[in-house]
Amino acid sequence: MSVTIQPVELMTSAELIGVLDQANRLAGAAGRPDLVERLARTRATVGGRQMHVVVAGARGQGASGLVHVLDLSPPDRLPGARFADAPGNPGSNQLRLPEPGSADVVLFVSEADHEYHPAELEALAWIRAQGTPVVGVLTKIDLHPQWNDVQRANRRRLQAVNLDSPLIPLLPVSSGLAEGGRQRGDESLTIASGVPQLLDFLRDRVGTRVDPGLRDWVLGEVRAVVDQLSSTFSGELDTLGSSGGSPRDRQQRAVADLDRAQQLSANWQLALGDGATELMSQVDFDLRDRLREVMEGAEEQIDKANPARDWKRFDEAVHGKVTDSVHANFELATEHSRRLASQVAAKLAGNSNGSGVALPNLRFEDPDDALGRVKPMEKPEGGGMFARLINSLRGSYGGVLMVGVLTSLAGLSLISVWSVAAGVLLGAFTFWEDQKNGKERGKAEAKMAVSKLMDSVNFRVGDELRTQLRAMHRTLRDHFTEINDQRLRAASDAVRAAMDAPQQDNGQHDARLSEVQNYLTELRQLRIQATAQR
Ligand SMILES: Nc1nc2c(ncn2[C@@H]2O[C@H](COP(=O)(O)OP(=O)(O)OP(=O)(O)O)[C@@H](O)[C@H]2O)c(=O)[nH]1
Numbered sequence: 001m002s003v004t005i006q007p008v009e010l011m012t013s014a015e016l017i018g019v020l021d022q023a024n025r026l027a028g029a030a031g032r033p034d035l036v037e038r039l040a041r042t043r044a045t046v047g048g049r050q051m052h053v054v055v056a057g058a059r060g061q062g063a064s065g066l067v068h069v070l071d072l073s074p075p076d077r078l079p080g081a082r083f084a085d086a087p088g089n090p091g092s093n094q095l096r097l098p099e100p101g102s103a104d105v106v107l108f109v110s111e112a113d114h115e116y117h118p119a120e121l122e123a124l125a126w127i128r129a130q131g132t133p134v135v136g137v138l139t140k141i142d143l144h145p146q147w148n149d150v151q152r153a154n155r156r157r158l159q160a161v162n163l164d165s166p167l168i169p170l171l172p173v174s175s176g177l178a179e180g181g182r183q184r185g186d187e188s189l190t191i192a193s194g195v196p197q198l199l200d201f202l203r204d205r206v207g208t209r210v211d212p213g214l215r216d217w218v219l220g221e222v223r224a225v226v227d228q229l230s231s232t233f234s235g236e237l238d239t240l241g242s243s244g245g246s247p248r249d250r251q252q253r254a255v256a257d258l259d260r261a262q263q264l265s266a267n268w269q270l271a272l273g274d275g276a277t278e279l280m281s282q283v284d285f286d287l288r289d290r291l292r293e294v295m296e297g298a299e300e301q302i303d304k305a306n307p308a309r310d311w312k313r314f315d316e317a318v319h320g321k322v323t324d325s326v327h328a329n330f331e332l333a334t335e336h337s338r339r340l341a342s343q344v345a346a347k348l349a350g351n352s353n354g355s356g357v358a359l360p361n362l363r364f365e366d367p368d369d370a371l372g373r374v375k376p377m378e379k380p381e382g383g384g385m386f387a388r389l390i391n392s393l394r395g396s397y398g399g400v401l402m403v404g405v406l407t408s409l410a411g412l413s414l415i416s417v418w419s420v421a422a423g424v425l426l427g428a429f430t431f432w433e434d435q436k437n438g439k440e441r442g443k444a445e446a447k448m449a450v451s452k453l454m455d456s457v458n459f460r461v462g463d464e465l466r467t468q469l470r471a472m473h474r475t476l477r478d479h480f481t482e483i484n485d486q487r488l489r490a491a492s493d494a495v496r497a498a499m500d501a502p503q504q505d506n507g508q509h510d511a512r513l514s515e516v517q518n519y520l521t522e523l524r525q526l527r528i529q530a531t532a533q534r
């Protein structure tokens, strides 16, 4: 048996909007205004996607006028859209066409005083062959009251040349009316112009390509909503399905379920609070421990050989070890956070493995920014050669004076064989002493530099770590709160349904049962649609 994997067709904006609207209808049916609002926000984000709209067509048909009024339309209507005339040579009589691949959607204008000419049909066929979505726009409808006859005739002409599947929408507009409406603030003129309708059409109905990140996010929202709705409706189905027992039994079961949901609700919050505190201290300790190890290693190296001579290499080696340690620490933080998430999920689900409770997606960002802000170590001075020479000179000068003064008392001159010999001796001695002290001091300074580096890493990276841990805690809390609220709500809905059930006659009961079953079927299909895209 062979399995062929079909390439997944990526959803266009129009298809995404369709999915969102379907989910929205189901959320409305479930009586969930919170989810309706969440979907509305998602829909608005899709409406704000980047879209390059190019207006093409024969000369003098009103392309520039249309671009002008579209540009001036209220920006909240289609916030991500840019509008442009298709390029053309000024003065030439040729049709203007978009550069291949330059447009997300093409508006093809033709004045409503005529049916499509052969050249226009040809241009439409050419645009369609580029694979760009195209909308036919009938312009200057204020001049041509018979525009809908022309619209119908154009539809027939498109069919005649097999240009009608998929359908090319034909929308009437008047830039003149739109401009008048805008200048006079007359909403009825604006609406009569057809321009707002054209913008809505572009937002919702034209299937443009959607950025994969945006698409994945939208489908994630749809999945989250669908999962919540499914559990609401399944809860009701359970109650309606009268899985044995008298209405009284069902009521008692529903109340017991609600009671349990409330208990679990307290449990997971405790588990998260305690777990997060423990996680913070574990991860913090791990960072300090790893940095301490790096520091001890570096100190050992300093004791073996003074790294001052090849400081740059030493600095890089220590920084490399610090980077590795910090990365390992952040990985540990991710891993422990995921473990905490599944422990909390288990508490919330009330079983050992947390099945039935979705886990959030947790990831710690690489702390490269924070690491980048850590400065290189200062090179220890250890007394340079020059300083040491000066010191020796001073030593020998002292020697000359000391012995010279003594010998001058004995009648010799200040500079004598003796005083010079003493100068040389003392100078050499000072030089040797300095060298010894310098080495020790160099090592001590190198150790200081390492320890300063560790402080700085602890400060910068530790700060970043704590920020991310707090964000992770918030993510977990929000995630599980949402699921918990949903479960409590489903449980209390079930209690209410069980209380109402005896009052319903059989006909109502059966009708509701099949309605809920239909909703669940629809939700399952929606879930598949929103998952297949990944
Ligand atoms: N009454 C009326 N006149 C319009 C409308 N739109 C454009 N016109 C007029 O039609 C003429 C051409 O309009 P443009 O918008 O410049 O058309 P175009 O396709 O950009 O023309 P070229 O760039 O010259 O090929 C101008 O005189 C406009 O005033 C409209 O909605 N109503």
Ligand SMILES: [Mg+2]
Binding pocket: 063, 064, 065, 085
């Ligand atoms: Mg023009």
